[in-house]
Amino acid sequence: LRKSELKGLEIPGKLERLIATFFADDTTVYLSENDDFNDLQKILDDWCLASGAKFNIGKTEIIPIGSPEYRDLLRQTRFLNSVDGPKIPEHIRIAQEGDAIRSLGALIGNNICQVEPWTKVLERIDQSLDQWARSKPTMEGRRLIISMIVGGMTQYLTKVQGMPKEVEEKLTRRIKRFLWDEKTHVRINKETV
Incomplete structure (x- = not known):
């Protein structure tokens, strides 16, 4: 060629x-x-x-x-x-x-939806985090799980496809929800975290 x-x-x-x-x-x-x-x-x-x-x-x-x-x-x-x-x-x-x-x-492709490739990745992340949440990990465990699951499942696609802001925001919400075990009011000073 x-x-x-x-x-x-x-x-x-x-x-x-x-x-x-x-x-x-x-x-x-x-x-x-x-x-x-x-x-x-x-x-x-x-x-x-x-x-x-x-x-x-x-x-x-x-x-x-x-x-x-x-x-x-x-x-x-x-x-x-x-x-x-x-x-x-x-x-x-x-x-x-x-x-x-x-x-x-x-x-x-031409004029493709940049969020579409992320749909299955977000679903897999949700499934994995839900499964890990059932084991009641510690805060340190949750931090490691986030790094392993979210980081591991997004790294390649982010490199080859880029991550749209909309996906970044969804991931941030999922991470916060998992890290704080679904709690809406956290009693730790933000600066401490």
Whole structure:
């Protein structure tokens, strides 16, 4: 891919174009509007033939990048350059506006809800904290549990996705509720805590 004629994406300040990223068995390829999807398909077919591997074209998804007008035109025409050339095959899904596509644990796409990826994480945190609360931990135990559960379950997604303010506020409320064992009036001076 990197030695191909595919243009990929030019990133200001970078000498090399962005053409592909790889992680385990996940491959992300970046095509410019001047690239030909069939050229990519031929490269992948040749690679599979040479390596004996199988590329799962059925899991291929395209996320259009560019202006809203370009993205809409690509979806309508299935042409990378919006005018002519080979069409993107019909069996390959092109993400719509607002569609979130999972890539290495992050949800990416155009105009996606930034809170949505956090819904399941918040549910898992609630379940874990509820389970730990039944064991009646000490204040120090609660502090350690918060660090382990909340910190552990949010660290990766925060790094790859960012944490919206709304999620941060929900987590703060959950932490306070768990730390103080559901008590609404705490009899310790705030400065002492």
